[in-house]
Amino acid sequence: MHSHTLKVDSVQLEFDDRKILQDVFLSCSTGEVVGLLGRNGCGKSSLLRIIFGSLNCGYKHVSVDGQHISKGYHKNRIAYLPQHNYLPSGIKICKLAKPFVDPLLWSNFSDHPAYQQHRYKTVGELSGGELRQLETLMIVYSRADFILLDEPFTHISPVQADTLKTLVKTCAKTKGIIVTDHQYYNVLGVSDRIILLDNGCTRPIKDDADLVTYNYLNKK
Amino acid sequence: MKRLTTLIFHFYRPVFFVNLIFSLCAIFNLIKLGLVAMPIVLVIKIFGYLMCVGYQYFFSAKSYFYYRNAGFSAKQMYTYIFILDALIFILLSTIILIPTYAFAHVKG
Numbered sequence: 001m002h003s004h005t006l007k008v009d010s011v012q013l014e015f016d017d018r019k020i021l022q023d024v025f026l027s028c029s030t031g032e033v034v035g036l037l038g039r040n041g042c043g044k045s046s047l048l049r050i051i052f053g054s055l056n057c058g059y060k061h062v063s064v065d066g067q068h069i070s071k072g073y074h075k076n077r078i079a080y081l082p083q084h085n086y087l088p089s090g091i092k093i094c095k096l097a098k099p100f101v102d103p104l105l106w107s108n109f110s111d112h113p114a115y116q117q118h119r120y121k122t123v124g125e126l127s128g129g130e131l132r133q134l135e136t137l138m139i140v141y142s143r144a145d146f147i148l149l150d151e152p153f154t155h156i157s158p159v160q161a162d163t164l165k166t167l168v169k170t171c172a173k174t175k176g177i178i179v180t181d182h183q184y185y186n187v188l189g190v191s192d193r194i195i196l197l198d199n200g201c202t203r204p205i206k207d208d209a210d211l212v213t214y215n216y217l218n219k220k
Numbered sequence: 221m222k223r224l225t226t227l228i229f230h231f232y233r234p235v236f237f238v239n240l241i242f243s244l245c246a247i248f249n250l251i252k253l254g255l256v257a258m259p260i261v262l263v264i265k266i267f268g269y270l271m272c273v274g275y276q277y278f279f280s281a282k283s284y285f286y287y288r289n290a291g292f293s294a295k296q297m298y299t300y301i302f303i304l305d306a307l308i309f310i311l312l313s314t315i316i317l318i319p320t321y322a323f324a325h326v327k328g
Contacts (some may be wrong), residue, residue, distance in 0.1 A: 052250070052288070053288075054284075054285070054288060071293065073288040073289060073291060073292075073293070074291065074293075075291060076291040079289045080285065080289065082285050082286070084282050085282060086282055086284075086285035086286050086289070087283065087286055088231075088233075088234075088280060088283040088286055089231070089280070089283075091230055091233070094224070096230070096286070098226065099222075099223040099224075099226045099227050099290060100286070100289065100290050138289075139289065142289055142290075143291070144289070157226070160290055177259060189285075204263075
């Protein structure tokens with residue numbers, strides 16, 4: 001299996017003359033999980049959407065294996081789990097999943113209890129938690145080499161969160177995963193390394209003390 | 221190809237009936253006025269496509285992420301469904317107009 005590396009730098013994003021992102025450097029290789037932490041409104045979701053290609057910004061440089069890419073989703077290089085629900089309504093889950101999930105991972109995906117239980121249902125027939133779980137599963141088992149998960153632990157139960165962490169770890173053997181969530185203990189639990197987004201800049205985090213230094217966590 | 225076809229049908233599904241109604245309106249004008257109605261037909265079809273974009277934008281824009289994650293931008297999906305719709309329109313026009321003109325010709 002070939003290893004791939006996603007690199008993101010020189011991202012500049014402004015809203016109403018307010019600089020949201022200005023000094024960003026982020027890299028992720030297949031086989032690792034990178035946790036992205038940051039306070040509300042610091043630009044975590046914007047950064048993920050810029051990498052994915054669904055949000056335009058002043059400037060960015062996103063590359064995979066040194067090759068510049070303008071839209072991350074083209075050719076299934078990058079998949080992104082948005083904060084909101086994204087599956088089209090009125091269509092059965094099995095029909096939505098078939099063209100979406102990587103054929104090489106289909107048996108793993110289709111054996112999952114959540115898919116087995118809900119495959120003949122439509123989006124409207126699922127609860128918020130069930131839908132979130134299925135949407136996350138579909139992204140993780142998609143064709144992309146890199147997966148961006150924006151708040152995957154929100155709206156799901158602690159048991160489902162543990163299952164998701166195991167799944168992310170398993171999938172990270174072949175994919176690169178960037179995960180962000182306000183439930184930082186879940187992010188810390190699943191990540192190989194942590195990046196903090198602070199004042200528009202990315203800062204590598206070594207331990208909890210760094211998170212306190214940058215005022216992300218309170219001193220105990 | 222089968223995968224893309226499935227995605228196109230998923231994207232086309234919510235706006236199929238809206239486009240069908242506009243197509244039937246356009247064909248009605250063709251029956252009534254003949255080929256001189258072509259500019260009207262064009263306006264009706266373009267208006268139908270704008271309605272379709274508006275509907276998707278306001279009611280199911282979040283699902284764009286489904287198609288992007290499948291590797292296709294919203295622009296690509298709109299292009300595909302408008303080509304598909306144009307083909308359906310041509311097919312419907314042929315099916316409806318040929319017998320109508322033939323009947324009018326026989327009638328004298």
